[in-house]
Structure formats: structure tokens, C-alpha cells
Amino acid sequence: MKAALVGAAVVALAGGAWADVPRVAVEDLPPLPAAPTDGAQTQLAVVAATAVEEDVVVGAAKREQSLGNVASAVTVLTSDRLRRFGYRTVAEALRGAAGIYVVDDHYTERVGVRGLQVLGDFNTRWLLLIDGATVNEPWNQFAGVGWDAPVAIDDIARIEVIRGPVSSVYGTNAFFGIINVVTRGATESPRAWGRIGGSPLGGQASAGFAVGDLDHQLRASVTAAGRLGDELTVPALGTIDREADRARSVAVSLVGVYAGAFAQLRAYQRHRGLPFAPYQSVVGDPDTTATDSLAMLEGGYTRELTSRLVATVRGYASAYRYRDALVLEDGSGTFTDIGDSRWAGVEARGRYALVGGDRLGLTAGAEVTLIDTESQAYYDATPDDVVVVPKAFSLQGLYAEVDARPLAWLALTAGVRADRNSILEDRVSPRAALFASGERYGAKLLYAEGFRNPSAYEGFFDDGIQFVANPAIGAETIRSFEAVVWARPRLGLTARASGFRWTADRLVEQDTVMVGTETRLQFANRGRLQSTGAEVEASYRDAEGWLGFVGGAVMKVEDGDGARAIGAPRWTASAGASSRLLLGRFHVSTEALAIGERTTRVEGERAPAHVTWNLTLYAPSLGGFDATVGVRNLLGTREQVPAPEDYDRPSELVPTLPGDGRELYARLGYRY
DSSP states (O other), X not given: OHHHHHHHHHHHHHTTOOTTSOOOOGGGOOOOOOOTTHHHHHHHHHHHHHHHHHHEEOTTTXXXXXXXXXXXXXXXXXXXXXXXXXXXXXXXXHTTSTTEEEEEOSSOEEEEETTBOOTTOOSTTEEEEETTEEOOOTTTOOOOOSTTSXXXXXXXXXXXXXXXXXXXXXXXXXXXXXXXXXXXXXXXXXXXXXXXXXXTTEEEEEEEEEEEOSSEEEEEEEEXXXXXXXXXXXXXXXXXXXXXXXXXXXXXXXXXXXXXXXXEEEEEEEEEEOTTOSTTBOTTOTTOEEEEEEEEEEEEEEEEOSSSEEEEEEEEEEEEEEEEEEEBTTSSOEEEEEEEEEEEEEEEEEEEEEETTTTEEEEEEEEEEEEEEEEEEEETTOTTSOEEEEEEEEEEEEEEEEEEEEETTEEEXXXXXXXXXXSSXXXXXXXXXXXXXXXXXXXXXXXXXXXXXXXXXXXXXXXXSSBOOOXXXXXXXXXXXXXXXXXXXXXXXXXXXXXXXXXXXXXXEEEEEEETTEEEEEEEEEEEEEEEEEEEEEEEEOTTSOEEEEXXXXXXXXXXXXXXXXXOOSEEEEEEEEOOOBTTTBEEEEEEEEEOOEEOSSTTOEEOOEEEEEEEEEEEEETTEEEEEEEESTTOOOOEEEOOGGGOBTTBOOOEEEOOOOEEEEEEEEEO
16 A cells, blocks of 8 residues: 555656645655665655755745745755765755855855855855845945854755845845755754864864754754864965964754744854965964854744645844954054954744735745944054944845746746935845746746845944045946756756846946055955856756755856956866765765866966866765765866965955865764
């Protein structure tokens, strides 16, 4: 009987009933009774459940949608893929998504997409969400995706990489796209777990528990990581001792669900050495550091008011602090910058089915956020001579989106959001999409506009020494056009191809201005980038448990003068494969990540093309234990990444910075 039911589910999925089947985590599927024919059917059920999981997107419109009907090009990274390939951070997982690349300059890990990335950006143009809560803070809009992320990789059920502006729903920061992290619920997690891992560069440990069922659950986790550092060499800076590259971080979370109510508390702190010495500080000094801390609290309630109307209300409050200490080269001592931000807000939204089924629906909402920031700067030798720059403001947003399906094969979406900023200009952000789809093939035409308000640091920071505020600064804007075709020719196989043109204007970049007789740094709207190109990706999983993916993008990225943009690759590529369970014990997985040559700020200097090859062995079940052994960057060649001007010296420019070399690592976990 069970075998018949599983077979029926597989047939239904293969026939296209993708959005109507609930998501099931691969590892949580119940075993079937032992029988000669049950093995193949169980594997088919696993493939079917994974296909459902990869087809559902929740972050693009604040509601569940299928990939064929979401107004963006989306990649879903499942927990099974995260574990098989041994990813330890969100950043490591993102590198395998088509068109995505990550720059690690030993300060933070910065995400680029389709050749677009502003040098030195702290992921301010990506909106990072964890279970719907925004991580980007107002002072610097920082969003960490490495060991500075407020979520452990072991907590993650899926990562949605949503490309393109989504300001029509979220407002500011959803500029290049959204990284939506969905954590594992109690029904997807073991009751308790712990893991420890390490490599010559450092180690990490995590633990957590989860109790309850789908509608009533409590879960918590804690993760700590330490980096011992790496010996680094930069021609313009010399050889830097590993002590200056040390870092440590800790992140904790507590999540509760009771019927329609949801609450989460997350916090992290990261302390990082700055080996490459920004802003004329001493190269390799272990006392040149940066520390940032975040605490975020969110609660909400969702209720089905009628058979056609679902309403959600949520509130949130967060606090953030950044502090750096720069031991200056000129012998004047240690210069300290401090940035504080506190913010709180409420949002109410609803989804109303104007016509039954999915024929015509309306999603609408309103959001209000109150923000208070403060910047401080001083020399440690004269702490009483401090510069303090307070700035308080508020944001208000109204949004609405209509989705319609006039024909079985034809659907459309149109939405708009109006945002008011109490100290900057107001913005209106539209989005529209047209979908044509059958059971196995489809196409999408997408248009969207977005914006990003400058952070309090970019717009108003004035330390009296290096930086001066810019009262004329305004919002960045972006406009995107995209055509997408997709296919699911058979169960377990998906493919997508996109053609795109993105134009980002008024980008905030660091500039120099004269203040009296002194040269100061100032942020200004002076950048423009346009990316035109194509992107493809495909993934495959069969009934035996083999898994594979491939993706890539080619693009032409130009600046405002029509020249090739600094730091923009002309192509990126990724591919990976994972074996079935060999000897009934372990998977062997490998991936290759490649990026093309990039220009730098120094004329004639290039960051060469680079290939990263990773290899992982993962044993998911060893009597309650799981084990991972892997090698990252097996070839050992360090990637050279374009450097921002922060690291230049008075007498020499720094064109590139080195990434990590070969790293052998291991992890051991236990769960019950």
C-alpha cells in the first residue's frame, strides 16, 4: 500500500503538480517496508521530494511561489547539497550558484553577481534575510555571509539566491538581489546535535536542539569559530605574519513557533584582524582590528481570516555596533571609529484571492521603521577629544502586487512600492513579469526597478580627520530587463537560461575632496555600471542518489564612460558532482569554480583568471555520527582579487590581494 502511494506521488510530480505537494526534507522521508521492489521506489520518492523542495521560493514576494512563476531568476541551494559539498558558511555555498562570485579580502566576504560588484562593498546591495528578518543594519548596511553571518550552516534548510532588484516588495537594499536563508524546523532537524571541525587555518564548533512539531516548536543553536590566520604576501605590502589575520566569532539563535505565531532571537559578534591595513594603518599589526556585534529580535503572527484572506503582522527590533582600531603608520597612535545603530519597526500585510484558485490575487502591505544611528571617532591618546555624529530618521513603505492567470498556460505579475525616507528623497519601485508555461517547459519576461539608500556611514560620517560628510548624497538606482526560459524535461532534471541587461546608476563610491587645504575622503553618487549578458544553469539528481549541477554566465560590464568596469569578470562558471552513497556509507563530491580575468584600479595590472577545485567526502550516518573530510582549493593557487583604494599606501597603489591557499579540513558531528 505504501509503495503504491509513493508511486502515485511520483507520477503526480512528473505530471507537473509541483506547487501543490508539501516540501519534505530528503533525510526525513520515512523508510518503506523492506521488499525487493521498494528500493527503487524509495529513491524515486527522494528525488520527487527534492524536486518539490527546489521548486518552491518564499523570499521573492513574501509568499510561496513556484520557480516558474517567480519574477526573478532564482537558484535554490538545499540542505542536502550544503552537506554533501561540505560547505561551512553561506559564502562557500553561494560560490556554486550560476553568475555568483565571492571576493574574500580577509576583511569580509563580498558577493558579486553577473559582473556587478562595487570594490570594498560590505554586501550592502544584497538584502540578507534569515527566516524573513532583515540582517542589513542601517549604520553601514553590512550583511555578513561568512563566519560573520548570524546563522550556522547546520541550521539551514535552504538558501534562495534571488537575482535582480526586488525593491517593489522590500524597499532599500534589495538592489542586486536577495539572499534568503530559511532555517530548519523541528520536523526537519534532529532532537539535538553537535559538530566540531578544524583545519590548519582554524576551527569551529556548533550545537543545537529542536523539540516539537510543525505548529508548536522550540529550537536553539550556538556556533563559535576561530581563525588562526594565514601567512600572506602582497608585493606592495610585503609578507604579513599570520597573527595579523586572526579572527573569532560566535552566533546564537532561539526560535519558537506556536500555532500561527513565530518569534526569533539572533545575535553574533565577530572580531577580525585586518592584515592588509586599511586607511594608512600599520601593515601586519595584530592590534589593527575590527569588531562588530548584532542582536535582532522579530515576532509575528499569521492567520487565515477567511478562505480567501490570509493576514500577517510582525514587529522587529535590533541593535548593532561596529568598532575598528587602526594603528596608524604616521606614529600618531591608534585611531578608533565606532558606529551604533538601533532600529525597530512593524509590518502588516495580507494576501487576498480575488478569484478562486490562483486565477487572480492581491498581496499588499505597509511597513514603518524608526532608526537611530551614531558615529564616533577619536584617537586613543585623546579619548575626550571625540567627534560624535548622531542621525535619526524613519522609513515608511506601502506596497501592492497583483498576480493573475487568465489562461492555464499564461500568467502575469505587476507590483509597485512607494518608500518615504524622512531625510532623503522618496522612491517608487515598480516590477512586472509575464509567464508562459506548460507542465515541463516555460518562459518569463521580467522588468524591475530598485534603489538603495546610502547608509548613515556613507552619508553623514565626519571624523574631522579623514572623512567629511556629503549633504548632497542620494539613493542609488537600478533597472533590470531579463528573459528566462526553463525546462524540467524529466523528474530530477531542471535547466534555466537567461538573457539580461542591468543598469545601476548613481552608485555611491569613495571620492576625494578638498576641505580648506586638506584632502578628505567623501562618499558621492558618481558610479554607473551596466551588465549585459547571458546565464545558464542546470541540476540533476537520479534515483540512485547521484547529484550534479553546472552553471555559468558571460557578460559585458561597462562603467559610465563605456569602458570595461574595474573588477568585473567577463565570465564565471561552476560545476559539481556528488556520488550516490558508496558502500552504503559515504558520498564523494567535487566542484570546480572558475572566474575570468579582472581589471584593477592600477593601469596594466590584472587579477588573473582562477580555478578553485574542491573535493569532499561526506558520511551522513555512522551510528548517530556524521563525518566530513575535504580539501578546498586543491590546486593550491591563491586567487588574486581586485583591491579597493582603502589599502593603498602614499607611495604605492595596491592592485590585488591574495585569497586563501589549499585548506584540508574535517568535521565530526553527532545527532539523536
